[in-house]
Amino acid sequence: MITLPLIPIVPIVIGVIALIFLLSAFFTVKQQTAAVIERFGKFTSMRHSGLQLKIPVIDRVAGRINLRIQQLDVVVETKTKDDVFVRLKVSVQFQVIRDKVYDAFYRLQNPHDQITSYVFDVVRAEVPKMKLDYVFEKKDDIAIAVKRELNEAMLDYGYDIIKTLVTDIDPDIQVKAAMNRINASEREKVAAEYxxxxxxxxxxxxxxAEAESKRLQGQGIADQRREIARGLEESVDVLNNVGINSQEASALIVVTQHYDTLQSIGEETNSNLILLPNSPQAGSDMLNNMIASFTASAQIGEQMKKQSSKKNKDSKETDSLE
Structure with missing residues (x-):
């Protein structure tokens, strides 16, 4: 019968326990984190990032504090001055002060609830003083008021308020629809005005443009008539030079223009224009009528001049007698 040597159990157990105790003496702390060390329930030290050492069993890591900038979003429902319910989303960016980790860990059990309470208090104190339109315009003022109040309250607890932002303003859905209708009406009004x-x-x-066209048209007609009159005058002078008097020259010009007009009308195959009168003696009749009207007009003018001269003479004699 073969007998195996007895393995000493007690030294092995002692060795394992010693190894566990040795390993439990070391711990690591992450970057931007602080570890709180307690000894028999009492605070002893604060450890920062890296490999750290503590007394096994006697010391323990009571907790870890995040030193990075954190953000807490708080949604607050409140009423404006014009009795409109509105929800505001306030984003608070805060950080634990490195020198006040003890206060941050031991003085506040739940910092998020504390910050939320202050945000509710400030927003519900500021927004009811404003009408809805001013809430949108003055959202930065609300954020500044929240930050000021939080800084005064949280600084003693080891928290620094970096920034507060009002990131969303959400009125009641019916109010929002009414605001959209008002905005649409305003835009339609402006569009109609434009x-x-x-x-x-x-x-x-x-x-x-029409006035300028009429002016230019009138100027063109005047220039045309001026050129026609100049041409007639030159024609009469030419005829006078060959021994034809003015009356005969005028008759000749009128007859010539009359037949030129008839010729131009005849060239248009689709023309419905009829010149009246169109008899051969029409030119002579027009000339005689023109001469008669000119003669009558000249006589009337002379008669009016005589009457005006006589009236002026009688008036001067009356003034001299007076």
Whole structure:
């Protein structure tokens, strides 16, 4: 019968326990984190990032504090001055002060609840003083008021308020719909005003263009008549130079123009224009009528001049007698 040597159990157990105790003496702390060490329930030290050493069984890591900047979003529902319920989302960025980790760990059990309470208190004190439109315009003032109040309250507990932001303002859905209708109406009003102004500008521009067109048309007609008169005058002078008197020259010109007009009408195959009168003696009749009207007009003018001269003479004699 073969007998195995007895393995000493007690030294092995002691060795394992010693190894566990040795390993439990070491611990690590992450970057931007602080570890709170307690000895028999009493605070002894604060350890920062790296490999740290503590007394096994006697010392223990009571907790760890995050030293990075953290953000807490708080949604607050309150009423404005014009009795509109609105929800505001306030984002608070805060950080534990490195020199006040003890206060941050031992004086506040739940810092998030504490910050939330202060945010509710400040927002419900500031927003009811404002109308809804001013809440949108003055959201930065609300954020500043929240930060000021939080800084005064949380600084003693080891927390620094970095920044507060009002990131969202959400009125009641019916109020939001009404605001959208008001905004749409305002935009339609502005659009109608611009359209009316554009139409007015078009009308003014069109009227100016028509006026300028009429002016140029009148100027063109005047220039045309001036050139015609100049041409007639030159024609009469040429005829006078060959021994034809003014009356005969005028008759000849009228007859010539009459037949030129008839010729131009005849060239147009689709023309429905009829010149009246169109008999051969029509030119002579027009000339005689023109001469008669000119003669009558000259006689009337002379008669009016005589009457005016006589009236002026009688008036001067009356003034001298007086």
């Amino acid at each position: 359209e009316a102004e554009a139409e007015r500008i078009k009308i003014v521009a069109k009227a100016r």
